[in-house]
Amino acid sequence: MxxxxxxxxxxxRLHDTDAAGRLFFAHLFRHAHDAFExxxxxxxxxxxxxISAGQTLxxxxxxxxxxxxxxxxxxxxxxxxxxAEIRRRSFAIHYVFLNHHHQxxxxxxxxxxxxxxxxxxxxxxxxxxRTALTSFQHSAIPL
Amino acid sequence: MxxxxxxxxxxxRLHDTDAAGRLFFAHLFRHAHDAFExxxxxxxxxxxxxISAGQTLxxxxxxxxxxxxxxxxxxxxxxxxxxAEIRRRSFAIHYVFLNHHHQxxxxxxxxxxxxxxxxxxxxxxxxxxRTALTSFQHSAIPL
Amino acid sequence: MxxxxxxxxxxxRLHDTDAAGRLFFAHLFRHAHDAFExxxxxxxxxxxxxISAGQTLxxxxxxxxxxxxxxxxxxxxxxxxxxAEIRRRSFAIHYVFLNHHHQxxxxxxxxxxxxxxxxxxxxxxxxxxRTALTSFQHSAIPL
Amino acid sequence: MxxxxxxxxxxxRLHDTDAAGRLFFAHLFRHAHDAFExxxxxxxxxxxxxISAGQTLxxxxxxxxxxxxxxxxxxxxxxxxxxAEIRRRSFAIHYVFLNHHHQxxxxxxxxxxxxxxxxxxxxxxxxxxRTALTSFQHSAIPL
Numbered sequence: 001m002x003x004x005x006x007x008x009x010x011x012x013r014l015h016d017t018d019a020a021g022r023l024f025f026a027h028l029f030r031h032a033h034d035a036f037e038x039x040x041x042x043x044x045x046x047x048x049x050x051i052s053a054g055q056t057l058x059x060x061x062x063x064x065x066x067x068x069x070x071x072x073x074x075x076x077x078x079x080x081x082x083x084a085e086i087r088r089r090s091f092a093i094h095y096v097f098l099n100h101h102h103q104x105x106x107x108x109x110x111x112x113x114x115x116x117x118x119x120x121x122x123x124x125x126x127x128x129x130r131t132a133l134t135s136f137q138h139s140a141i142p143l
Numbered sequence: 144m145x146x147x148x149x150x151x152x153x154x155x156r157l158h159d160t161d162a163a164g165r166l167f168f169a170h171l172f173r174h175a176h177d178a179f180e181x182x183x184x185x186x187x188x189x190x191x192x193x194i195s196a197g198q199t200l201x202x203x204x205x206x207x208x209x210x211x212x213x214x215x216x217x218x219x220x221x222x223x224x225x226x227a228e229i230r231r232r233s234f235a236i237h238y239v240f241l242n243h244h245h246q247x248x249x250x251x252x253x254x255x256x257x258x259x260x261x262x263x264x265x266x267x268x269x270x271x272x273r274t275a276l277t278s279f280q281h282s283a284i285p286l
Numbered sequence: 287m288x289x290x291x292x293x294x295x296x297x298x299r300l301h302d303t304d305a306a307g308r309l310f311f312a313h314l315f316r317h318a319h320d321a322f323e324x325x326x327x328x329x330x331x332x333x334x335x336x337i338s339a340g341q342t343l344x345x346x347x348x349x350x351x352x353x354x355x356x357x358x359x360x361x362x363x364x365x366x367x368x369x370a371e372i373r374r375r376s377f378a379i380h381y382v383f384l385n386h387h388h389q390x391x392x393x394x395x396x397x398x399x400x401x402x403x404x405x406x407x408x409x410x411x412x413x414x415x416r417t418a419l420t421s422f423q424h425s426a427i428p429l
Numbered sequence: 430m431x432x433x434x435x436x437x438x439x440x441x442r443l444h445d446t447d448a449a450g451r452l453f454f455a456h457l458f459r460h461a462h463d464a465f466e467x468x469x470x471x472x473x474x475x476x477x478x479x480i481s482a483g484q485t486l487x488x489x490x491x492x493x494x495x496x497x498x499x500x501x502x503x504x505x506x507x508x509x510x511x512x513a514e515i516r517r518r519s520f521a522i523h524y525v526f527l528n529h530h531h532q533x534x535x536x537x538x539x540x541x542x543x544x545x546x547x548x549x550x551x552x553x554x555x556x557x558x559r560t561a562l563t564s565f566q567h568s569a570i571p572l
Contacts, residue, residue, distance in 0.1 A: 014477075017304050018300045018303050019191075020202070024176075025206055026172035030169050047443060052501075059168075061211075063168055063210075064205070065207070074470075074477030156316075156320050157333060157334075157337070158316050158320075158453045162450045162451075164448045167443065169444065177299050190360075216337060305481075338448075343449055345496065347496050348494070349454055350491070351491070351493070353491070353492075356548070
C-alpha cells in the first residue's frame with residue numbers, strides 16, 4: 001500500500017526558469033504530471049503501458065494552479081500528491097508544492113477522464129484503475 | 144485601439160504533442176502566454192521591455208484551463224483573448240481556443256499580479272498598464 | 287515551386303529564455319523543427335499527415351547548432367532553411383537564424399532518416415519525398 | 430573527488446515524447462543540461478549560484494547529438510557525463526545516454542564558453558571553475 005500523500009521531489013532547473021528569474025508558470029504543470037506519472041507507476045497502473053496498449057486513455061479535462069511563492073533556479077521542491085475525488089469516469093489529483101523552507105509555493109489540481117480508444121467517453125473507470133486509485137485514496141497515514 | 148477579442152493564431156507542432164497523439168495539456172499554457180505576450184505588445188506595453196527594465200513584474204498567481212476537444216498535430220488554432228477583470232493590483236485574462244471547425248477546443252484563464260522589483264506587492268497597477276488594459280477591455284467591436 | 291532558402295519567422299518568447307536572460311539553447315532546436323515542419327507543409331509533404339498515416343517516419347539521427355550572438359526575449363528572428371544534402375535514405379537540413387540586425391545569431395543542422403513503420407531502415411526515401419526535396423534543393427533564386 | 434564518468438538517471442516522461450511515439454529530439458538536450466547542472470553542483474560550482482551572482486556566465490556556443498536507438502515513454506535512462514576538453518575560456522562536455530538494456534541510445538556534446546557580465550569574452554576560465562573541471566577530468570576510476 002502506498003501511503004498518501006505520495007511524495008515526489010525535483011530540483012528546479014535552468015530550463016524551468018525564464019528571463020524574469022523565476023519558474024515559468026506553465027512548467028509547474030510539467031512537474032505536476034511527472035509526479036502523477038510516478039504515482040501511477042507506484043500504484044501498478046503506469047501511464048506508459050496504458051498509452052502503448054491503447055485501450056485506456058486518460059486525457060486531462062481540467063488543470064489549474066495557484067502560485068504563492070516564487071520558485072527559482074536550484075530550488076529543491078517537494079510535491080505532495082493526493083487524490084481529491086474519484087467519480088464515475090474521472091478523477092481529480094491535488095498537488096502541493098513545498099519549497100525548501102517547507103512553505104507552500106504552489107498548489108495544483110488536474111482532472112483526468114477515461115475515454116475509449118475511439119475517443120468516446122468510457123462508461124466507467126476501468127476496474128483496475130478504480131481499485132488502484134481507491135486503495136491509495138484510503139491509505140492516508142495517521143499523523 | 145485594439146479591438147477585443149484580440150486574436151492570435153498558431154499551428155500545433157510535433158513538439159506540442161505526446162505519445163498519446165494529442166496536445167500535451169501543459170503546452171496549452173505556453174500558447175496562452177504567447178497570445179498574452181502578443182496582446183501586450185499590441186497594447187504598447189510589451190512584456191520583454193517591462194522585464195528588462197525590471198521595475199514592473201507581473202508574475203502569474205493563477206492559471207487554469209478546460210479541455211473540451213482534442214487538439215492534434217497540424218491543427219490550425221485561433222485564440223481569442225479578452226480581459227476578464229481588472230482589479231487594484233491584478234488582472235485576469237481569458238482565452239478561447241478554437242479549432243479549424245471553429246469549435247471551442249479549450250478555454251483558459253490566467254491572473255497576473257503586479258509586484259515591485261523587490262518582490263513586494265505593488266500598491267496599484269502602473270498607470271500605463273491600467274490605461275492600456277482598460278482601453279482594450281472597453282473596445283469590444285459590436286457584432 | 288518554393289524558392290530556396292525557405293524563410294520562417296518567429297518572435298522569441300518568455301518561455302524561450304532562462305534565468306540567464308537569453309534563449310535556453312535547447313529551444314533553438316524546437317524553432318528549427320518548426321521551420322522544418324513549415325517547409326515540409328509548403329513542399330506538399332506535411333509531417334503531421336506522414337506521422338498519422340504511420341507508413342513513413344523520419345526520426346532525426348543527428349542535430350547540431352552553433353550559437354554566435356545572444357538571442358533575447360522579444361527578438362524577431364528570421365530562419366533561412368535549405369537542404370544541405372540528400373542521400374539514399376536520409377537528408378540534411380541547414381538553418382541560419384538571423385537577428386533583427388540581420389546578423390547570424392545561430393546556425394543549425396538536422397539529419398533525418400527514413401524508417402519503416404516497424405522501425406527498420408527504409409531502402410530509399412519515398413519517391414514523393416525525394417521529388418519534393420530535390421525540387422526544393424534546385425530552386426535557389428538567383429541573387 | 431567525483432569519479433568520472435559522472436552518472437545521472439532520468440525516466441522518460443510523457444511530455445518528452447511526441448505523436449510519433451518517441452522522444453522529441455530537442456528534449457535530449459534538456460536532459461543533457463540537467464545532467465550537466467547536476468555535475469556542476471557535485472563539483473561545488475553550481476550553475477544557479479553562478480547565474481544569480483552574475484559575474485560568470487557560461488553560455489553554450491555549440492551543441493550536438495547523435496540518436497542511435499529510439500527512446501520511449503517510461504524508459505529508464507542513464508547518462509554518463511565526462512569532460513571532453515578544457516580550453517582557455519571554454520570546455521566541452523560529452524554525454525552518453527544508455528537505455529535499460531545498457532545500449533547506447535544517444536550521445537551528445539556541448540561546448541560552454543565563459544563570458545563576463547557585460548557579454549564580452551572572458552580572458553580565462555575562472556580559477557575555481559578550472560580547478561573543479563580539471564580535478565574531475567583526471568578522476569577517472571580504473572575499470
